[in-house]
Amino acid sequence: MNRFVYADNAATTPMSESVYEAMKPYLTECYGNPSSLYRIGREAHRAIDGARKKVAEAIGAAEPKEIIFTGGGSQADNLAIRGYVKGRSARGRKHIITSKIEHHAVLYTCQALEKEGYPVTYLDVDREGHVDLQQLKAAISDQTAIVTIMAANNEIGTIQDLKAIAEIAHAHGAVFHTDAVQAVGHMHINVQEMGIDLLSLSGHKFRGPKGIGALYLRKGIALDPLVHGGGQERGLASGTENVAGIIGLGQAIEDATGANLDEKMGYVKKLTDRLTKGIMDKIPYTHFTGDPINRLPGTASFVFEAIEGEGLILRLDLAGICGSTGSACSTGSLDPSHVLMAIGLPHEIAHGSLRLTLGDQNTEEDVDYLIEKVSEVVATLREMSPVWADGKPDMSSACDLHHEHHH
Ligand SMILES: *Cc1c(COP(=O)(O)O)cnc(C)c1O
Numbered sequence: 001m002n003r004f005v006y007a008d009n010a011a012t013t014p015m016s017e018s019v020y021e022a023m024k025p026y027l028t029e030c031y032g033n034p035s036s037l038y039r040i041g042r043e044a045h046r047a048i049d050g051a052r053k054k055v056a057e058a059i060g061a062a063e064p065k066e067i068i069f070t071g072g073g074s075q076a077d078n079l080a081i082r083g084y085v086k087g088r089s090a091r092g093r094k095h096i097i098t099s100k101i102e103h104h105a106v107l108y109t110c111q112a113l114e115k116e117g118y119p120v121t122y123l124d125v126d127r128e129g130h131v132d133l134q135q136l137k138a139a140i141s142d143q144t145a146i147v148t149i150m151a152a153n154n155e156i157g158t159i160q161d162l163k164a165i166a167e168i169a170h171a172h173g174a175v176f177h178t179d180a181v182q183a184v185g186h187m188h189i190n191v192q193e194m195g196i197d198l199l200s201l202s203g204h205k206f207r208g209p210k211g212i213g214a215l216y217l218r219k220g221i222a223l224d225p226l227v228h229g230g231g232q233e234r235g236l237a238s239g240t241e242n243v244a245g246i247i248g249l250g251q252a253i254e255d256a257t258g259a260n261l262d263e264k265m266g267y268v269k270k271l272t273d274r275l276t277k278g279i280m281d282k283i284p285y286t287h288f289t290g291d292p293i294n295r296l297p298g299t300a301s302f303v304f305e306a307i308e309g310e311g312l313i314l315r316l317d318l319a320g321i322c323g324s325t326g327s328a329c330s331t332g333s334l335d336p337s338h339v340l341m342a343i344g345l346p347h348e349i350a351h352g353s354l355r356l357t358l359g360d361q362n363t364e365e366d367v368d369y370l371i372e373k374v375s376e377v378v379a380t381l382r383e384m385s386p387v388w389a390d391g392k393p394d395m396s397s398a399c400d401l402h403h404e405h406h407h
Helices: 017-027 039-058 073-086 104-115 133-139 162-171 243-256 258-282 309-318 338-342 364-384
Strands: 067-070 095-099 120-123 144-148 175-179 198-202 213-217 286-288 299-304 353-357
Touching: 017 243, 039 067, 039 213, 039 243, 067 073, 073 104, 073 144, 073 175, 073 198, 073 213, 095 104, 104 120, 120 133, 133 162, 144 162, 162 175, 243 258, 258 286, 258 299, 258 364, 309 353, 309 364, 353 364
Parallel strands: 095 120, 095 144, 144 175, 175 198
Antiparallel strands: 067 213, 198 213, 286 299, 299 353
């Protein structure tokens, strides 16, 4: 029996029916430009205000106007970091602190700024992916403008201690930005309680549409815009608003948070626990990655010894399964992902990574199918592997193998 199982919810999620229904009028009859003064323009403007309020409420912002709609998570990250260090609130401070496991939207923004003369510190993480707070304390100074650390990692699911990071940043007069693209809609986030000054989120990671996101910007912080033009979004994201996208984002965040969140987290976590247990029990020479407890409820991440991630993904695809790997050779890079390297996985083991991410649309039957097929495919690939013999990794046939194991 072949099924189709989508288990790559960290890459994107299927848009929900309620989001689609909410967006429809703004893709059809209500097409006015929100800046126009006549009725259909005013209606679009009012709908955007409603969505802004929903986003603010979902993350515990003090006021709706602290929400800036952007063209997705990457744009929010770029605006937050570049906009802050170039803006007047930075008061001439130039130093940026981030971590080695950030999404490329943050990492490459920092690297680009480094080339423009902004010194950047890239913090190490431990084996479970937590940033080193002692190293943060040692690196931060009165020259530090911004600390940008992700809320939860997209590859291994580890959740950071946001409150502790914010306190360290504030003690030195720096602001704290968090890329919460994987976190919002999947765990509790409250910007005021957690001391977050800037936060990025993206609609398509919690069953909203793609190409729409938001930046939370604490009142009183000034940013330099990346895009100049008509002055929309308080001049920070010029361009005619993606009205339908914004309405969809508002609906999606309302559905994903508030009273619905705990129930959803519990359901997804139960599925993920079943999946993790099934895979760890059935497949020998498997390592679980990330923090086993403080992690995103839907993220199951592993590395299989003597397996190559790309082949695994392609064979799972043949079985109707969508998953992902942090070790794709086709990208032209022979290195496994920067995240797997940063948590200290030996190179040759990190090549066999698999990330399965579940959502509230997945079922127990999906999970059982995943366990069955992943076990089968891993066994088949190992039979064909030059570094596998007699039911175990064959170290003699590989050069430069470390005998390093986790957990
Ligand atoms: C998906 C993702 C992004 C990028 O968001 P887009 O809306 O696709 O631009 C940024 N950071 C993290 C952690 C993500 O998972």
